[in-house]
Amino acid sequence: MPFNRKVILKSHPRGPVGLDNFDMVEEEIQPLRAGTVCVRVDHLSIDAFIRTTLDGGGFHQSAKLGGVIPALGVGTVVDSAEPSLVVGEIVTGPMCSQTHAVLPAAMCAKVDVTLAPATAFLGALSIATGLTSYVGMKYVARITGGETVVVSGAAGAVGSLAGQVARLLGAGRVIGIAGGPDKCRFLVDELGFDDAIDYKKVDVAAELAQLAPNGVDVFWDNVGGEVLDAVLLNLAVEARVVLCGAVSQYENMADVRGPKNYLKIAERDARLLGFTIFHYPDRHAEATAVMADWLAKGKIVVREHVEHGLERFPAAVRALLDGGNTGKFLLKVD
Numbered sequence: 001m002p003f004n005r006k007v008i009l010k011s012h013p014r015g016p017v018g019l020d021n022f023d024m025v026e027e028e029i030q031p032l033r034a035g036t037v038c039v040r041v042d043h044l045s046i047d048a049f050i051r052t053t054l055d056g057g058g059f060h061q062s063a064k065l066g067g068v069i070p071a072l073g074v075g076t077v078v079d080s081a082e083p084s085l086v087v088g089e090i091v092t093g094p095m096c097s098q099t100h101a102v103l104p105a106a107m108c109a110k111v112d113v114t115l116a117p118a119t120a121f122l123g124a125l126s127i128a129t130g131l132t133s134y135v136g137m138k139y140v141a142r143i144t145g146g147e148t149v150v151v152s153g154a155a156g157a158v159g160s161l162a163g164q165v166a167r168l169l170g171a172g173r174v175i176g177i178a179g180g181p182d183k184c185r186f187l188v189d190e191l192g193f194d195d196a197i198d199y200k201k202v203d204v205a206a207e208l209a210q211l212a213p214n215g216v217d218v219f220w221d222n223v224g225g226e227v228l229d230a231v232l233l234n235l236a237v238e239a240r241v242v243l244c245g246a247v248s249q250y251e252n253m254a255d256v257r258g259p260k261n262y263l264k265i266a267e268r269d270a271r272l273l274g275f276t277i278f279h280y281p282d283r284h285a286e287a288t289a290v291m292a293d294w295l296a297k298g299k300i301v302v303r304e305h306v307e308h309g310l311e312r313f314p315a316a317v318r319a320l321l322d323g324g325n326t327g328k329f330l331l332k333v334d
């Protein structure tokens, strides 16, 4: 068997995560126990939730000091002690920051590459990206025809799909909020959003008041902080604010800042709806089927931002938090 190379957590970040919080080590792969498989990891998904696992008390899972970092991945089975998963099978699961993952076969899902390329199972067909966007828009936001929908973090993995899903579910107008002119052009020119707001350049509240004079019916929030506050000032009566995530807070989870304009929720008879995809297991099959169909028919556009080399894992996490990705951030492990 080959050696496993892995990125481990050397220290918990104090504030912004840095490259010095990680280390790289190599280990021999041990013989498999019954029911487990060894997967050579091909691609890792670089997701915002990874940052929340690094503090030692994350609200998803926690990376242990000296341990690998939680991350979803796709890879190829290279050794198997479980008859239902044979060598050569392509699978997805919690591969973590390493070249070879030894894990229970039950934690791996087979990837049907006739449905979509393997990396789509980390993007449009992944629980943490496409399924989140579909289930959140359909069953949490409960989009109805003609509504004005605003998405923050709109050029990222979840955001870029959430806006497109909203449109496909009947939204009348979709406005994205993202950082920088290139991302805003991507939203309008490639994804078909009606408008995009560059939160790094303009006053978001004032711009939204111009673009959505009748107010925002659904706000899908991926970032929290000042952007959330700006949108709260522009809610329509009976608006729904979907709290998908709050990436602006993930570097400082010990002192999360809530919105100062939260009274607008009462003033506009609005609803603040938190959710995580893990609370909707009975919707995953439907979400996968619908997203796969839309993908096959070209109804949704996915851009992948791919970096190379496991040693780039720490830099990739840093880059995601700095807005370095447009679309789905992937690391080709090589």
Ligand SMILES: NC(=O)c1ccc[n+]([C@@H]2O[C@H](COP(=O)([O-])OP(=O)(O)OC[C@H]3O[C@@H](n4cnc5c(N)ncnc54)[C@H](OP(=O)(O)O)[C@@H]3O)[C@@H](O)[C@H]2O)c1
Pocket (backbone or CB within 6 Å): 046, 047, 048, 049, 127, 128, 129, 132, 153, 154, 155, 156, 157, 158, 159, 177, 178, 179, 180, 183, 222, 223, 225, 227, 243, 244, 245, 246, 247, 248, 249, 275, 276, 277, 278, 320, 321, 322, 323, 324, 325, 326, 327, 328, 329
């Ligand atoms: N509820 C659920 O079940 C669920 C499941 C999966 C993901 N999520 C959430 O979905 C959100 C997006 O996650 P993702 O993995 O798809 O990441 P992503 O959107 O691909 O990447 C994160 C993006 O956040 C933006 N960002 C970073 N810091 C920011 C700040 N201070 N203010 C505003 N924007 C900032 C950056 O774009 P800019 O250049 O535009 O700043 C960056 O590209 C996260 O909040 C995540 O926790 C929730």
